[in-house]
Amino acid sequence: MTRSRFELPPRLVDWSILVTVGFVAATGLLTLISGRPSDAVVFALHGVGGLALVLLLFWKLRRVRPRVTVRRAWDRHTPVSILLALLAVGALATGAVWSFGVTPRLGPWPLLFVHMVLGALVVPVLLVHLRSRFRLPSTHDFEGRRTALSSLAVVGFGALTWRLQRTANRLLDTGGEDHRFTGSTEDGSDAGNAFPVTSWVADDPDPIEADAWTLRIGGETRRELELTDSDLDPENGHRATLDCTSGWYSTHDWRGVRVGDLLDAVEPGTEAEWVSFRSVTGYRWSLPVEEAREALLATHVDGERLDHGHGYPLRLVAPGRRGFQWVKWVEAVDVTRRRDLGEWLAIFVSGFDR
Template sequence: MGPDGAPVPRRVTNALLLATLLALVLSGLLGWALPQGSAVSLFQLHRALGLALLVLIGWKTGIVLPSLRRRLGRDSSTYWGCIAASALLATVVLGLAWTLNIISFDLFWGYSPMNVHVALGIGLLPFVGWHAWIRRRPNRASAPVVSRRTALRLGVVALAGAAGWTAVEPLAGLWNAMRLPSGSKQAASFSANDYPAEIWLFDSVPSIEAETWRLRVGERQLTLDDLLRHPRREVQAVLDCTSGWWTEQVWSGVSLVEILNTYARVGHAVTVTSVTGHRIEFPLADVRNALLATHVGDEVLSPGHGYPVRLVVPGRRGYQWVKWVAEISVS
């Protein structure tokens, strides 16, 4: 309680919601960006934070309901608050339903539930930040922010998140939610071109003719025949898509390192660019086992899967496996 007997300050709740949501977004995005072996602890933290957020939503609901009844219909900002609260709850529910295998990666209007989960989480940040700012009550800055009761509730939130995570993880296994540490679920492994075909954000599948396609490497322009003259390699690797599915396939093509050693100067970083403009930069050490794939299984890559050449980088997320490769540069 505050010195005047007021309830736990709302600014504490708002600040906690903002901090937890920010931590969720950062842990999710870093989990996407880092090599998969380095991101396991981030995925575990993300799930625990999600359950802590669910507890915070319940706490916040108890605070706002009395004032909501008084202000609804007289203050237009309450409608925006209700929309943001609904979106926040939907984000948590989608994540929990995904973990418990209640929903899968089926696409709705081109997007999976995980795409919606991520978009809602990122989109909510400015709304929660704005709400925390306007409710900060600067005229009460001298009052203690964290009382003994507030500190106790914070401990309850932390314990609830940890306890919830340890309970949900075994449940996911019991309900047959076969997942990678990232949360992705298996889709059509060892099926050649029959696994899901998705594209990066607003890209579209380009129409590419093998006769006119060129791969720029340094100052050289390679044709598909030039590329295929190099020794053929096979790699069995898992493609883990950020839409929430993974597939294990046998990929074949040409070693990226061999192409770099043959046509490019020595450097510390490699940038691979698609004909769509999508590009990813890697430290050279991270692409030692990378492949410029032309086949999956015993089939030529389909257009949706990157024909004529896509990058295969074991241990990296799917959006980093650049499709329709057009240029490789070293810096």
């Protein structure tokens, strides 16, 4: 098949797909922990990379079409190749549909969640695919001005298409312009507890009885402190946006106890650098000490006492962090010298033993 003027050599197409998938996967992971407006560039790069992948996949699928459509040309690796193509196309299509403001649910799952799952599955299937299709590009593949122009065309296609998509959203009023920079859509702002209840993996404890609950603050501190529900004085407030990785955001007036006041009461040691917030389920997340001081342990949302689904009796409010980092049902605050890396495992296994 004759190559188009700007098309990369076959082996460079394959390697460009590998590099681009790695880039899109990496930026996709970063989007999960990026919640500040200054992080918007991460989401833009993720979108540009995904759209550049569209052009690369077009070249790839056009080249291999005869090997797939002719059954006698199949080998034992062809089913994996087809599965990979379906996953990649599915991930790109769901991402594109969501970016245009179309937000359907597929069964119990929002479309953005389906996009993330399909994207995550591409990586291991691609690695299996490479075991049988691995070919290093030759020096000849990199020669000539045409290869350089083709590489620029891939990047330019991604960037230009991303810009045109955003312009189309604005001109056609598709709803995509209403998305936050993270891609999330507004749901339940300023409505008290009437915003979505979501739990990470298996985090779903029984309702907590206030009389049986205490909050412990300690670790690398001069003293420890234990508070009951009646000891909490919700005199501080934050207006902050909870942005969930499942595709929605909600802005509220939160009221509760300033973490900085709790730290002052226990006096962290001079080497303390992190503060870990632990849920009754074992779920936990850490913030740097200085950031933690500005966070809030909330008891109320828009004047209402938090209900169980939203973390009663106490949940972390961490402005600029994504929703899964706003720990619910907090029962302990631990000051540490080093970050608790085990929290990355805890967020996936917490709740399964309850």
